[in-house]
Amino acid sequence: MPVVLVGAGKVAHAAHLRELRDLPDDLRLAAVVEPDPARAEVLRRTGPGGARRCGSVAEAARAGARAALVCTPWWTHREVVEECLAAGLPVLCEKPVSLDPAEIERLAAAERRTGLPVAAGYMKRHDPVVRLFLDHCRERLGRARRLAVDIHDPNAPHQVAHLVPYDPPPFGPQPPPAREALARALGPAATAAQREAYARGLGGSLIHQVNLAHAVLAGSGRELSGRLLHADVWAGGAGVGCRWRPDDGLVVDMTHQRVPAHRRYREVLEFTAEDGVATLTLPSPYVRDEAATLAVESWDAGRGLAERRVHTAEAGHTGFRRQLLAWAGRLRGAPGEALPGLADVRQDTGVVREAALRLA
The missing domain is CATH 3.30.360.10 (Dihydrodipicolinate Reductase; domain 2)
Known part of the structure; x- marks a missing residue:
């Protein structure tokens, strides 16, 4: 299953990228969306090979991603998850998905509208x-x-x-x-x-x-x-x-x-x-x-x-x-x-x- 990683910060490197390297038969990192040039360059040098750096989630979907792993800061999640759903990608979003009840209701409406699931990163x-x-x-x-x-x-x-x-x-x-x-x-x-x-x-x-x-x-x-x-x-x-x-x-x-x-x-x-x-x-x-x-x-x-x-x-x-x-x-x-x-x-x-x- 080709996925796009949105956000290459601490939790991505400390947890998800390590696991993705060890699960090649289940998930493949097809694309990365990381707006910070320095972090994007670090990921290019140290991350899994074959992942394409994309400027947007929509570009990642065109590059073949079929799902999105969202690891951006929590206060960006509503906008990023909505962008993923609009691009036709189901989402696994790191916690907290949102701390704002209004944003959660907005995401629930987007989930119903698109028919695509948003899973919460309660890994425990x-x-x-x-x-x-x-x-x-x-x-x-x-x-x-x-x-x-x-x-x-x-x-x-x-x-x-x-x-x-x-x-x-x-x-x-x-x-x-x-x-x-x-x-x-x-x-x-x-x-x-x-x-x-x-x-x-x-x-x-x-x-x-x-x-x-x-x-x-x-x-x-x-x-x-x-x-x-x-x-x-x-x-x-x-x-x-x-x-x-x-x-x-x-x-x-x-x-x-x-x-x-x-x-x-x-x-x-x-x-x-x-x-x-x-x-x-x-x-x-x-x-x-x-x-x-x-x-x-x-x-x-x-x-x-x-x-x-x-x-x-x-x-x-x-x-x-x-x-x-x-x-x-x-x-x-x-x-x-x-x-x-x-x-x-x-x-x-x-x-x-x-x-x-x-x-x-």
Whole structure:
């Protein structure tokens, strides 16, 4: 399946281009659209051979691309995805697809008009160990007490410096187009701290875990929307946390901390039920030599016996890779589970937006 890569920035080099090189029987990089001349030149020298540099998505479609992988900055996604759909290309768009509810509705209208799907880049949903965790949580949801998420994120250049063939940009203030997009998304009354937390800790990171929580709660009648107890930001915006109460028996806690001095990314999800605890530990999404680990502990109070099972996957079989494989299968019309789409994006964005506007 020939595809066009739109945007050759950090996530493209650190994740997707590496996987595309290893999946030649499933996806072929036919074209690249990258307006930055320096990045385009780096990609020409270091990227997969045979990819044509195009000035627009329409040109890439004429060059043979049949689908689009969108990896541009989030505040450009609405315009880029609409351009892809207009050119007749189904899309896999990196998260967050959009943080603006109005833009999401506009994309949904374009999707209906063209009949072409927009898949959201929730790559964690495709990790086999994450799938085991979600299945475990769903099976025990009636006995659930708490779902907790704790992320320590360096969010610093050293995370990807060895994967990107140019100096990764330093962490800094949002560029003017991003600030304008955030103002539209949150409204004029939102504070600078709310906009910053929405773009990064909430919309840039925890939206992934909100999506996982929605996958657990789907069909149960329990919701995160409208069930927010509180949302806090601290350490000058480096920490953000939220608590929801989907019903009287369950709370959902999520925390993201930007900690540049921590050399490694750390993400832990813990699901507590009446009769056991499941702990999911995830490495940095950009590593290939580590895999997710799921430890399930259960006990029988009557017999006084406990059991602990540990599940892990072969290193290298990352969520990014399995997401691309699933997408390729859907593009070919092969049977399989549908990828998360704009309905998921709408639900997840509504929840993190509500949290951003409640931040103290």
